[in-house]
Amino acid sequence: MDNKKIGQHISRQFNAEMEDIRHKVLTMGGIVEEQIEQASQAFMQCNLELAEKVIQKDDQIDSLEMEIDQECTEILARRQPAAFDLRMLIATIKIITDLERIGDEAARIAKMVIALEKTDYYHDKYHEIQHLLDMVKAMLHSSLDCLARLDASNVVDIKNQDVKVDREYGSIIRQLITRMMEDPRNITRALDVLWTSRSLERIGDHSCNICEHVTYMVKGKDVRHISQEELEKVISK
Amino acid sequence: MDNKKIGQHISRQFNAEMEDIRHKVLTMGGIVEEQIEQASQAFMQCNLELAEKVIQKDDQIDSLEMEIDQECTEILARRQPAAFDLRMLIATIKIITDLERIGDEAARIAKMVIALEKTDYYHDKYHEIQHLLDMVKAMLHSSLDCLARLDASNVVDIKNQDVKVDREYGSIIRQLITRMMEDPRNITRALDVLWTSRSLERIGDHSCNICEHVTYMVKGKDVRHISQEELEKVISK
Numbered sequence: 001m002d003n004k005k006i007g008q009h010i011s012r013q014f015n016a017e018m019e020d021i022r023h024k025v026l027t028m029g030g031i032v033e034e035q036i037e038q039a040s041q042a043f044m045q046c047n048l049e050l051a052e053k054v055i056q057k058d059d060q061i062d063s064l065e066m067e068i069d070q071e072c073t074e075i076l077a078r079r080q081p082a083a084f085d086l087r088m089l090i091a092t093i094k095i096i097t098d099l100e101r102i103g104d105e106a107a108r109i110a111k112m113v114i115a116l117e118k119t120d121y122y123h124d125k126y127h128e129i130q131h132l133l134d135m136v137k138a139m140l141h142s143s144l145d146c147l148a149r150l151d152a153s154n155v156v157d158i159k160n161q162d163v164k165v166d167r168e169y170g171s172i173i174r175q176l177i178t179r180m181m182e183d184p185r186n187i188t189r190a191l192d193v194l195w196t197s198r199s200l201e202r203i204g205d206h207s208c209n210i211c212e213h214v215t216y217m218v219k220g221k222d223v224r225h226i227s228q229e230e231l232e233k234v235i236s237k
Numbered sequence: 238m239d240n241k242k243i244g245q246h247i248s249r250q251f252n253a254e255m256e257d258i259r260h261k262v263l264t265m266g267g268i269v270e271e272q273i274e275q276a277s278q279a280f281m282q283c284n285l286e287l288a289e290k291v292i293q294k295d296d297q298i299d300s301l302e303m304e305i306d307q308e309c310t311e312i313l314a315r316r317q318p319a320a321f322d323l324r325m326l327i328a329t330i331k332i333i334t335d336l337e338r339i340g341d342e343a344a345r346i347a348k349m350v351i352a353l354e355k356t357d358y359y360h361d362k363y364h365e366i367q368h369l370l371d372m373v374k375a376m377l378h379s380s381l382d383c384l385a386r387l388d389a390s391n392v393v394d395i396k397n398q399d400v401k402v403d404r405e406y407g408s409i410i411r412q413l414i415t416r417m418m419e420d421p422r423n424i425t426r427a428l429d430v431l432w433t434s435r436s437l438e439r440i441g442d443h444s445c446n447i448c449e450h451v452t453y454m455v456k457g458k459d460v461r462h463i464s465q466e467e468l469e470k471v472i473s474k
Binding site for chain 2: 059062063065066069070073076077080082083086087090093094097177180181182183184187188191198222224225
């Protein structure tokens with residue numbers, strides 16, 4: 001092969017490696033989304049089988065995280081990528097950490113379902129977190145959508161959704177405290193709702209992080225810890 | 238300059254850049270450790286001034302995170318590091334995320350102190366979390382020590398400490414639930430302790446992550462999600 005052909009060959013291989021990583025991250029995102037769906041269903045319907053499924057699948061998420069991490073590091077070592085490719089690898093390393101932690105929160109909810117099944121307190125449909133759950137699922141979905149389309153235009157929206165999630169979370173906590181004070185028999189049940197709400201609120205934070213990392217990838221600018229005004233400026237560029 | 242001299246010059250500069258990053262990460266670790274110390278003191282003694290100090294300093298942690306992150310990425314782009322240097326940069330990018338989250342937990346505790354000051358409930362010394370607090374502070378200190386000495390030999394110990402932290406946390410939660418059930422007037426106070434305990438337990442997790450990243454840096458092996466036996470094998474090599 002002449003030099004030009006070798007060059008094309010290497011660049012084709014490099015593209016294939018980057019594409020492979022992208023594909024795996026999106027797969028990981030899909031699994032994590034399903035985990036949240038199933039963990040929350042398990043919680044709302046006291047479905048033990050579903051809870052077990054979520055816990056079992058957590059290992060697969062952990063393995064994917066380690067696998068993607070290693071592939072990114074290998075490409076950094078062998079290919080010395082620059083510009084967008086370098087940012088994509090760095091952002092990916094961070095995104096998979098957030099995805100893994102979302103998976104952890106799903107597993108945490110599932111483990112609680114199994115612990116609760118052994119007590120007498122599991123008798124309710126926990127309807128008060130339905131709205132928070134819907135909001136957080138939508139946020140995660142939008143973040144993964146940003147990632148799939150490599151499009152940062154929704155990041156301001158997603159960050160605004162997070163403010164609403166925090167507000168809804170705060171309102172649930174206040175309701176729960178009132179109900180606990182009214183009747184101590186409500187305490188155990190209220191704490192179950194409290195832990196699950198807390199997990200959901202954290203998932204909202206991680207979803208925000210993911211779209212911040214996508215913004216860094218696409219726009220080349222670190223947008224963590226900046227004001228909404230500055231963020232809008234970065235996005236509009 | 239001849240080629241050899243240029244080579245030495247570049248390598249000296251490179252070493253200086255790596256040293257600068259190391260220095261900044263250790264500074265960030267020191268600040269975070271102080272934040273935990275001050276936030277918990279503020280909580281135990283209802284010290285508003287100290288709580289305000291913790292909240293103000295959170296910005297400095299965020300800035301350091303962004304600064305170190307950018308320096309790591311620039312070195313990756315310009316120097317194409319390999320082997321230990323590459324691992325150090327990748328691990329650093331992850332370590333500062335954990336440090337920043339520890340800082341967030343400290344700020345969370347401090348914000349609660351300020352919110353509590355406005356209520357009637359703040360009247361107690363919250364002595365029941367003292368032991369958990371001491372354990373977590375020791376864990377964080379050991380982790381930062383691993384990082385400063387680039388020594389992974391304590392990682393098994395630190396992970397064992399985390400198991401004890403989780404156990405202590407579980408026992409505090411059970412005590413709190415009992416006390417809430419005995420007398421609903423205890424609920425608000427119990428929830429303050431519950432949130433702070435939760436933050437401390439999370440700081441334990443982040444400390445564990447930090448020494449796992451140090452192990453990857455020093456031993457070249459990803460030790461997340463592996464058994465204690467496998468971990469011991471990696472460390473003894």
